[in-house]
Amino acid sequence: MQQDKHPDYHPVVFRDRAAGYAFLTRSTATSGETIEWDDGETYPVVDVEISAESHPFYTGKARAVDTEGRVARFERRYGGDQR
Template identity: 45%
Template sequence: MKEGIHPNYREVCFVDLSNGFQFVTRSCVNTKETIKLDDGRELPLFKLDTSSESHPFYTGTQKTVDNMGGRVEKFRNRFARAAK
């Protein structure tokens, strides 16, 4: 393997700012802050706006829009009055 071309993977703590959910995984993201965990480890900290714990798609709170039919159905409904 070539030297100096691979990223520096290390354990990083990611924190979801919307609900405080934390998880640790290996990453090469650049961080400026650190956090001390309950087990005594001090890890680099990366703050997220949204994670799988707060995103509507993953939490099941996503709303779907019902279009009430397609284009042809809308056309027929609109001009049904004119045909009579």
């Protein structure tokens, strides 16, 4: 890599407050806050609103849109087939 061209890539802890979950990875993200990790080292911590631990799609709590019910309600309301 060329010097002074790429951002600093370092270990960072991402913490999902909604799920109470944190994970250590490498990133270019920075933060003024730090956290002591399980290995005894101190790393910058970045709080995120949502992660795979709390996202409805990944947790299986996603709501399916009831399109069939909406179509039936529309047909009842406006008389179905009126060509």
